[in-house]
Every structure is written in C-alpha cells, then in structure tokens.
Amino acid sequence: MRHPLRAIALACALAATPACASVQVADTRIENPIVAARTLDQRAYAALHAYAAVIEEATDIVRDPAAPVGFKRALGQAERVATPAAETLQIAVAAYVRARADFEAASGETQPTLERAATALTIAARRLNEALAAAEAPIAELEDLVRARRG
Amino acid sequence: MLNWIMQLQLLLTALSAFLPLAPSQYRERIAEVLEIATKALAAGGAVAANVDDLALKLAAIRAEVEAMAASGRAVTSDELDAAMSRVRTASGAFREALAASGV
Numbered sequence: 001m002r003h004p005l006r007a008i009a010l011a012c013a014l015a016a017t018p019a020c021a022s023v024q025v026a027d028t029r030i031e032n033p034i035v036a037a038r039t040l041d042q043r044a045y046a047a048l049h050a051y052a053a054v055i056e057e058a059t060d061i062v063r064d065p066a067a068p069v070g071f072k073r074a075l076g077q078a079e080r081v082a083t084p085a086a087e088t089l090q091i092a093v094a095a096y097v098r099a100r101a102d103f104e105a106a107s108g109e110t111q112p113t114l115e116r117a118a119t120a121l122t123i124a125a126r127r128l129n130e131a132l133a134a135a136e137a138p139i140a141e142l143e144d145l146v147r148a149r150r151g
Numbered sequence: 152m153l154n155w156i157m158q159l160q161l162l163l164t165a166l167s168a169f170l171p172l173a174p175s176q177y178r179e180r181i182a183e184v185l186e187i188a189t190k191a192l193a194a195g196g197a198v199a200a201n202v203d204d205l206a207l208k209l210a211a212i213r214a215e216v217e218a219m220a221a222s223g224r225a226v227t228s229d230e231l232d233a234a235m236s237r238v239r240t241a242s243g244a245f246r247e248a249l250a251a252s253g254v
Binding site: 050052059063146 | 204205206208209210212213215216217219220223225226227228230231234235237238240241242244245246248249251252253254
C-alpha cells in the first residue's frame, strides 16, 4: 500500500458516510394542525392560527433585505388573496358556533323550533365547509412560498 | 434540518482533521473547499432555525387542537376571536413590512 494514511483517512470518511446517508433531508417536520381537528370549528380554529403563524414567518422574510424583491412581491400577492379567505372563514365559523348554540338551546323547545335550528345549523355547517375548502388553496400557496424561501 | 446540517458539519470537521494527510500540493485547495462548505452550512443553519421556528409554532397549535379533540371540547367564540385577531395583527405587520421594503 503506497499511501496507508490516506487509505485510513478514506476509510474513516466512508465509515462516517452512513450517518449522513441515513439522515432524513426533511428532518424538520412541519406540523399540520388541521389534521388533528375532529370537528369543523376545531378545523377552522387550527386553520386560522396556522395561517397567522405562516404570515408571521412571511413578515420576517419581507423584513430580510437579502430577500429578492420579486419574491416579496409574490408573498404580498399571496397574502392579499389568503387573508380575505381567512376573514370569510372566520365569519363562517362564527355563524356555525352561533347556530350550534341555538340548536343546543332549542333542544327543549317545540318540534318546529328544533327543526328550524337544525336546518340553520346544517346550512351553517355547509357554509363553513365551503369556507374551509375555499381558504385551503390560497393559504397553502403562501405557506409553500414561505417554505420555499426557508427550506 | 438542523440535525442534518449539524451532522454534515461534524463530518466536515472530521475530514478537516485529516487535512495534514492530504498531498501537500492539494492541501490548500482542499482547505478552501472545506471552509466554503462550512460557511455554507452555517448559513443554512440560520435558515433552518427559521424553519424550525415555524415548525414550533405549528406544533404548538397542533398540540392545542389535539387536546381539544381528545377532550371533545368545542371552540369558544373568544378563542375564535383571538385566532382571528392574531391573523389581523400578523397581516397588518406583514403589509407594513412590505410597504417599508418598497414593494
């Protein structure tokens, strides 16, 4: 062997390689709080807080002088679409919570009152579902931009 | 991500220790390459810390929602107002920062 020390160095480097190869590149797991929710109101609550966390990160990026202007502009456009969707979601979830409270209050009332409350709750639930679905894409777009910059 | 970067930094440090064993004509060049890689990883570590910051916030929200789901507790109007208030505050700060950056 002409270069035993180099061979030992190479062996050590190769021995250390599996430690790197076994590491998950996406080791930082980004949690999705919405999947933990079981009810509509919990989903909306998780979506609003998660969206707020994403905007907070987006703000840090915008404040970074090294971030490209084009990227900041893209963040701005995404936020302008996502925030109104979040506001619609908040209105829908507030209406749902009210309708649910009315339904619970009507449990001891007459049958027509109970039916009216049930119908109102069904409509509020459908609207909340629609608002959740409508908010999903614009919020995900902003989140994807933040992750693209950060990760 | 931080774990990944840390392991790479450790590997680079280990490789640097073997630098004296490298052929003398390549030693300087190898040292430069290792130094650049170390600097790049340090910068990557700063970025990863921010990713971790978002991951921590999302994990905290998830933990709260999991607790709600486990107890079968409904979200109150006050909690929803607080969530929306956080969105509005964050959105206001974002737009302010955007305007300040000239975009």
